[in-house]
Amino acid sequence: NAGVTQTPKFQVLKTGQSMTLQCAQDMNHEYMSWYRQDPGMGLRLIHYSVGAGITDQGEVPNGYNVSRSTTEDFPLRLLSAAPSQTSVYFCASTRDPGNTIYFGEGSWLTVV
């Protein structure tokens, strides 16, 4: 039972580099989302998707891009990494927000 799978687990980037955090779920969930977790700030929503082809911004979307071409995958793209994007990133999915929301194990990103 894979659930929500995130890759990579750890990544170090240089300022200005781009990269994609991958997220895949095998539960056929329509709703997927990306959060970042920073010390003292809690989990904050970056972007979310309510189904293939539909995405929207969350609380902290600047510097990030998403797309949803399939139900299973929801990648998060950093277009030009900045030190302020150093954080732990969590992908989540659910059948609908009123039900249990499942989280991945997280991706630790450091931008130097």
Place this chain on the structure above:
Amino acid sequence: EDQVTQSPEALRLQEGESSSLNCSYTVSGLRGLFWYRQDPGKGPEFLFTLYSAGEEKEKERLKATLTKKESFLHITAPKPEDSATYLCAVINQAGTALIFGKGTTLSVSS
């Protein structure tokens, strides 16, 4: 504005010393309040969902309760393995995602 506030930020207990964690929330039309447990280096792990005032749910040494303005996570006779950060969240007004509190870090010593 949807908001979730958890208290205390940190709590230290002796094994067997019962206590409660608080989660106060502000959201128009509560669609669901969630409790999660998060261990260091891991993603949040689902514990409970509460939907209406007066509702209670239990799991082992944990019991979650809900009123119109807050939720409590009661921990009865905790053990060291209950040490973790406990997160509270509500579904946002748009019904599309969770709004999290900053969490309570619980440490239980033997």
